[in-house]
Amino acid sequence: MAQLAETYACVPSTERGRGILISGDPKSNSILYCNGRSVIIRYLDRPLEVQVYGEHGYPATVARFSPNGEWIASADVSGTVRIWGTRNEFVLKKEFRVLSGRIDDLQWSPDCQRIVASGEGKGTSFVHGSKFITVSSDKKGILYDAKTGDIIGELSSEDGHKGSIYAISWSPDSKLVLTVSADKSAKVWEISEDNIGKVKKTLTCPGSGGVDDMLVGCLWQNDHIVTVSLGGTIFLYSAGDLDKAPLLLSGHMKNINSLAVLKNDPKVILSSSYDGLIVKWVQGIGYYGKLDRKVISQIKCLAAVEEEIVSSGFDNKVWRHSLQGDQCGDAECIDIGNQPKDLSLALLSPNIALVSVETGVVILDGSKVVSTINLGFTVTACAIAPNGTEAIVGGQDGKLHVYSITGDTLKEEAVLEKHRGAITVIRYSPDVSMFASADANREAVVWDSASREVKLKNMLYHTARINCLAWSPDSSMVATGSLDTCVIIYEVDKPASNRITIKGAHLGGVYGLAFADERNVVSSGEDACIRVWTVTPQ
């Protein structure tokens, strides 16, 4: 039995030069935003509880609660609007194709009977009561009378925004207005009797000041002011106390392709996505900060131990970053001459790393290339034993080659043939007595390290390629994650048919897996979310 314990949600998808729309429901104190094809519902007072609606076939653009809070209408780039219930497992009420192109915004009528949707626009507007304001890339905000449409005033340009204004939100009492802009600040305006808006307070985004700090979305709900930056960080301010520092919520925007658990105190879960972002999470708290690597590069493979992180991307380089407490220290870059396909660290002596490339492997010691060995077959995955004396290399043909390592040479000890597809991942168990391998043909196998005999077979319950594999700290369980969105946990002493299956763990596929402890499995996937599951063996 596996139960969802925590979800570390993704952040809204953002695009440079375009605002995003976030909406919310004052009654349940929740906010709604879109990431990829999913609509995310987050509860502001319970940030670890997240609900995801994944029924759109195309990237979702906007979602809004109905005024009575019972329904949500969401729209996507294909012009389709779906109306679904907030309770009862998101049952679909209606779906229709409204426009032939991207829908930029939609609104409910106050009686919940009608919805208006608009597409492809350059400005945004917000209707509230008897007045409405439009804001635009010309840095101005204009007030209109909602009934006649006449221009009745504008936001003062004194102390105004210095960049395009991307979004606007009225306060619940209709006296104040919040705007966010590309100039990386949010401003609260007071609308006076003669309809001129004067800046009451400017909230600057606490960040490094780069492009990622441009603010693209905002929402004023009850006492909360929410602003969203281009980098995906959500800032929660208290409307009653604008001087108080905001609460930061962040996460990943793109596919999280690897997870590592560090045994520090508190136990930190590190996640990396292919856009090069590494985020720290702590169970029970959630977002714990980003790791600033001082190097902007994409990440394909990541391996981490307490003192350092080794990563590789889509170029020929392997990066080693030392970890000092919470932050990244200096980075060393090693050019290995070929694109790395898989990366493994010898856990007991982490300066030794094994990197697999197209036709062979490279052994690294610190930042030195010890040797580059051409193995004569197309290599896919690799793993090095914690003490650095043995390595297992998997090939495109499904064969596992076991080598003993002496200095800079490899001697082939055995070739194991059981898999019927390219090997995707190989992992040693923490006690090194076993190793597990998985392939693109949905099968996983557990082997005994000493005898190299099959220990657990018939682990064939996935319906698509296995992307990742993790061992429990006591070496009793193996978890596999696949493109079919499921995570399956097997107990090594029991037959494979006794497995525990978590269906639909991540929309789009599971790409990262790790055990936080004996009973908790952490998984990450294409939906940019991380979920912690509590497992109770039967």
Next chain:
Amino acid sequence: MGVADHSKTTYMELQQKKVYRYVIFKIDEKKKEVVVEKTGSPAESYEDFTASLPENDCRYAVYDFDYVTSENCQKSKIFFIAWSPSISRIRAKMLYATSKERFRRELQGVHYEIQATDPTEMDLDVIRERAN
């Protein structure tokens, strides 16, 4: 491909007298007929049955599955399983596939048929779902 008389009578004993939990048949190439390879007593479990099937060779099997329905009735259904693992030799798969119809016709009273190409396709959950 013929069917040995012993195969037919063994099946009848399973069906009518419930003498066996399962019967495993194999094709004897020399005699060109389907013969009984192994039988299991009613006390044996589904695990014993799956363990008796070879990992990389084809077989035919009949399994008597007992279960309790949602209305609390004790029921029993007979499953015919064509075991044809993808790792077995192509010749074996061809032989068993072409002879299956001829053999199947001799077995009257089979409720469900399953073709399994790996152990997950004849998992107990699959059997249970088909029966309900």
